[in-house]
Amino acid sequence: MTLVLSNVTKKYRDFIAVDQIDFTINRGEIFGLIGQNGAGKTTTFRMILNLQETTEGEILWNGKSVNQLNRDFLGYLPEERGIYPQMKVEEQLYFFGELHGKKKKDLKPKIDYWLERFELEEKRKDKAETLSKGNQQKVQLIASFIHEPQFLILDEPFSGLDPVNRELLMSAIVELRDKGVTILFSSHQMDNVEELCDRLCILKRGKSLFSGDLQQLKQQYGKVNLRIRTTMTKSELAALDGVERVQQTNDGYTLRLKDETYGPALFKRIGQGQYIEKFSMDYLSLDEIFKLKVGGTDGQNAAAH
Amino acid sequence: MDRTLLLIKQNYLQKVKAKSFIFMTLLYMAVILVAVNWSSVKDIFSGDDNVTIALIDETKQLGATFPEKGDVHFKATSETKKALEKKVKDGDYDGALILTGKDKKLSAQFITYEAPSLTTQQTVETYVDTASKLYGIQQLNLSAAEAETLLSAQTVIDEVSLKKDDSSKSSEAKMIGIGVSYVMGFLIYLFVITYSSMITTDIASEKGSRVLEVLMASIRPNQHLMGKIISVFLIGFTQIVILVVTALVGLKLAKADLWSSVADMAKDLSGAYIWIVVAFFLLTLLLYLTLGALMGSLVSKVEEAGQATMPLMMLMMAGFFSLIYGMTNPDTVLVKILSFVPFTSGMLMPLRYSSTDLSLSMALISLAILFVTLAVVFVATVALYRRSVLTYSTGSLWTKFKNVWKFTT
Missing domain, CATH: 3.40.50.300 (P-loop containing nucleotide triphosphate hydrolases)
Incomplete structure (x- = not known):
């Protein structure tokens, strides 16, 4: 049916x-x-x-x-x-x-x-x-x-x-x-x-x-959402390799990565061998995907992914 | 159960049980009962409005002409004019009438203190008029039989028409025809206005509350349209039946012998006329119900229903006012033309048929035009309805109409 x-x-x-x-x-x-x-x-x-x-x-x-x-x-x-x-x-x-x-x-x-x-x-x-x-x-x-x-x-x-x-x-x-x-x-x-x-x-x-x-x-977009809690500043984070965008939230930062393969390198760089309270890589929410697809540059984005 | 039937049942029961319907029906019933019992009702209100007029008849011959009972009654007296004037001033009498004969002619003087009402004036005039004729005849020294012949002389005109299929109605039948046509025209006006706006409002509110969208998921638009037209028609029919029964029972029970006079009047109406009136009534109602449904489907919410019913109201009013105009002169060109226009023919054709020597074939032609128009309007409404019920737009009716066209083709 x-x-x-x-x-x-x-x-x-x-x-x-x-x-x-x-x-x-x-x-x-x-x-x-x-x-x-x-x-x-x-x-x-x-x-x-x-x-x-x-x-x-x-x-x-x-x-x-x-x-x-x-x-x-x-x-x-x-x-x-x-x-x-x-x-x-x-x-x-x-x-x-x-x-x-x-x-x-x-x-x-x-x-x-x-x-x-x-x-x-x-x-x-x-x-x-x-x-x-x-x-x-x-x-x-x-x-x-x-x-x-x-x-x-x-x-x-x-x-x-x-x-x-x-x-x-x-x-x-x-x-x-x-x-x-x-x-x-x-x-x-x-x-x-x-x-x-x-x-x-x-x-x-x-x-x-x-x-x-x-x-x-x-999965098309991959796990490009990284939520972290760190002492690094917003500009330091933005300068890191593979980071596309940084957004400060009331509980740390949300980073948008170019690709999920940057994950391990970023973990090392941000953690510097120390204990990390929060480092969470995840898929984009549907809300974010929807905004990406429907908002402005959707054509290219959809094609790129 | 068939869905159209279910829709009809639901709408019918909902409307018939509604307070507004019950209230309006009761109100109409009350109006009818008051109308058939008018003479008794009038007595309640005007019981002590009797007018007493003192009469000084110096001719000594005319006293019998003036009644001693009734709304306006006379009391013969031999008092002097002076004394009477005082009594009128004091209010013992409402007026005094003094009749004197002079040069074989009757002269009359009507004395009042409070200005008399129009009906009193007219009544007195009528009596004086009769008395004056009687007096004139008496002065000719005729025998009683001769006088009687003269007074009751009245020629009955025997109307003969040479045209073959002419219905050649007597003027009395025409007068009754005009009266009945007026009553029927008024009923058509009342019912069409009430029920066409009911169907418009009903559909507009279903559209506004989006119930229609839900309904459309399970029934076809033409089923919905049929359901609405039939159910509203049945509601109207229910009301008509209630009112007709009320009127008949009222006539039977009324004190005054109205039943026989109504039966007499009905005898003067031909069977064909009654069928024509009924056919026009039903077809006109159906035509306006269909148009009302179409109008309701065009608007987006119930608040706009008034705007949508306006054009129909205008058509109806044009018909009704032409009817009133046509009652005094049913042979004018305007009335002739409008009696073939399907939107007004329901009111005017019965009038023309009953009050002029119009042949049956003309009435049937007009009826056929009305029927064909109804069929065309119905088919067009069905075609447009399925598009308009789900189109929501603002602006004038015309803009809405254009939008329906644009967004659905």
Whole structure:
């Protein structure tokens, strides 16, 4: 059970929103789609949802074009929250479930389970508009998968959530994944993506800059992040061989190396045979990679690595 | 359950259970009940508003013309003018009427202290008018039978038209037709405005709260459109049924014998007219509901719904004011033209059909134009709807329309 996008392009009269995107999502996988505003994430989602037609290319689910499929196999959480403000939480969930072809009596145990799980039990009979934003988001999320879709699209599921609710949502997403649901989601917050995704696609102005395994992406850049605690000054560090950039943090320094092979030499030079409290070489965070790729000189950087 | 049906059920129940719907329906019911019981209701408010007028009849022949009971009633008296004037001043009488015969003509003097109301003035004038004719006849020394013949002389015009398929309605039937058309026109106006703005607001709010995006993931845009139009139509239908039943029950139970007079009036209306009115009513409502849905799908949030309903309101008002204008003269060119324009024909064609000798075929042509327009508007709306429901843009309706076009083609 996989979703395949091949050469998918969406052209409008005067601009190209999505330009030849290719990626494959495997069954039971969490796939991240990241990019700035206007990168084409929502358009991509809408094409997968068959809300918009593709100009070129095709989108296949299990080998069949998505616009030939009954849509009950997928669930969708849009970027801006969509629930009926006047409807009670419970009614809302029944309504969306039935809309996806489920029967009321089959929905009941699931609604009970998820309301309990998301600590919404006592809000059951409340009108949606009286709920806090975080609670509305949780109701919305339940509504998007209450019909047990095989494939779930979550557009910015974490925006505006406090850390506790974010944790709840994360664990729910993982639980769904473990049940075999394939999940595609987008986020601005890279730490969310890093924590959840196995594979991802980075979009910039409709073009795909990378698509594939997160670890592979990190390995492309190598372990060029060096965090140290030392008595050396910033300018001394910057003068060292192999150091590209030095940034002072409130707990030492973060050095960006030209290459991870400089590591041993730097360890010797900085430590000078003495005990070192902190010397940590690591991969770049997704956030840093994203900034490198999407910010300014991404073209060359991507080519260089 | 079929998804369109589910959507219809959900929207229908939500709207019918809404406080605003219940309140409005109750209000209309109250208006109807007051209207059918108007004579009883009026008595409650104007019970002691009886006007008593003293009558000095110097001719001694006309007393019977002036009633002793009623809203304005007369009391014959033989007091002197002076004494009466004092009593009027003191408020014992609301006025005094003095009739004198002079040169075979009746002259009348109406004395009041407080300025009389218009209705009192008119009533008195009517009675004096009748009395004056009667007096004139009496002066001719006719026999009672002769006088009776003269007074009740009234010619019934037998209208004969040589044109073959002419419906040639009597003027009475035309008057009733105008009245019924006005009532129907007003109902169309009321329902179209209420329900087209309901559908616009409804879709705009679903769009604004992004529920629509979620819905679109499981149903097709045309299912959503159909669901909205049908459910709002059913809500309107529910209200109509409630109001019609209220009116019928009210008429049956009303003190005054309104039922038989309404039944008499209905007899003067042809069966074809009733079907035409119903057809125009339904098609006009559907046309505006479709347009209302389209307008709602163009705006980005519910706050803009008012802006979107404006053009439809204008069309509706143009139709309604033409109807009012056309009531006094249904044969003007403007009314003739507008009775074929699909946006206004629902109000004007029934008026023309009932109040002029228009042939049935003309009404059917207008109905066909309306039907074809509805079909075209519906197809166009379906085509545009799937693009517009997910396009969010700011600016005027026209800019939004252009954006929908630009961003989706």
